[in-house]
Amino acid sequence: MTKSAPPVPRKASKAEGTVLNVFSHGILIIWAIMVVMPLLWAVMTSFKTDRAIFTSPWALPDKLHFENWSRAWTEAHMSDYFLNTILVVGGSLIGTLLFGSMAAYVLARFEFPGNRFIYFLFIGGMSFPIILALVPLFYVLQNMALLNTLHGLVLVYIAYSLPFTVFFLTAFFRTLPTSVAEAAFMDGASHTRTFFQVMLPMAKPGLISVGIFNFLGQWNQYLLPTVLNTEQDQKVLSQGLVQLAVSQGYKGDWSGLFAGLVMAMLPVLAAYIIFQRQVVAGLTAGAVK
Numbered sequence: 001m002t003k004s005a006p007p008v009p010r011k012a013s014k015a016e017g018t019v020l021n022v023f024s025h026g027i028l029i030i031w032a033i034m035v036v037m038p039l040l041w042a043v044m045t046s047f048k049t050d051r052a053i054f055t056s057p058w059a060l061p062d063k064l065h066f067e068n069w070s071r072a073w074t075e076a077h078m079s080d081y082f083l084n085t086i087l088v089v090g091g092s093l094i095g096t097l098l099f100g101s102m103a104a105y106v107l108a109r110f111e112f113p114g115n116r117f118i119y120f121l122f123i124g125g126m127s128f129p130i131i132l133a134l135v136p137l138f139y140v141l142q143n144m145a146l147l148n149t150l151h152g153l154v155l156v157y158i159a160y161s162l163p164f165t166v167f168f169l170t171a172f173f174r175t176l177p178t179s180v181a182e183a184a185f186m187d188g189a190s191h192t193r194t195f196f197q198v199m200l201p202m203a204k205p206g207l208i209s210v211g212i213f214n215f216l217g218q219w220n221q222y223l224l225p226t227v228l229n230t231e232q233d234q235k236v237l238s239q240g241l242v243q244l245a246v247s248q249g250y251k252g253d254w255s256g257l258f259a260g261l262v263m264a265m266l267p268v269l270a271a272y273i274i275f276q277r278q279v280v281a282g283l284t285a286g287a288v289k
Helices: 010-045 050-055 067-074 078-109 115-126 130-143 150-175 178-186 191-202 204-219 223-228 237-246 254-274 276-287
Strands: none
Touching (some): 067 078, 078 115, 078 150, 078 204, 078 237, 115 150, 150 223, 178 191, 204 254, 204 276, 237 254, 254 276
16 A cells, blocks of 8 residues: 655745746846846936937936937938838738738638648748748849839738738637627628638738737848838838948947837737737637646
8 A cells, every 4th residue: 555645735836836936037137137227328318418428328317319210210210111111011910911811711620632631831931041031022122113112022921921921810719609600601601701701800800910920020120121122212111220330430429320220119019909909819819628
């Protein structure tokens, strides 16, 4: 007859849980400081003069120099780069979510010959390094008269973002109940109406989650526009920031550079703060069916 192990004292287990809780919270606090401090320092530096940036980099600014922001917005042409980025990212994000959700819905809800093959083609696109496609992309856009155009960059962004979008949304559409779609079909709704009026609103958390990820990747994209978009009046924010940092040489406008950097960060931070609950909901929706 085997003897059972003695039960763990309740006080000991409670103490271990408290120590583990304090340790995990400590790690999270350290991580938060490591992430937040550079952002706060960049914002603080954007309101300093160039002299104050080098003489007292960690001190608070003597006053808020809003002329740094106005100079970066007008003289450094950040307004033009900002507008170009909004047009490119906005158009590509809408196209990516539209085409990606349509493809993912068909792959997730319908069985037909070649379904898995098409799905794995999209999955394979996620493992293909974009740097290997730069030269073919350049000549394809050149032959189609889309080189150095914003709409050409939009098409490239859509193609670049579709594999992950289809992969993410296919798994999400599989978690949605089939009874709702069947009820819509029974009421006489077509496949198109069922998708746009029934299934797509139900997939809102997933759309927001994958939209945020695509927004981050497309907003901060630098390699693709550098190769495919070299016209001065067509450049996006990432190219503008590099030009602002390099073109001045040793007489760089550091305060204007930090102001432009904060301008580029604000939309990303605002989007994540506004939709953070939807992002978490979208990521955890597939965990429980």
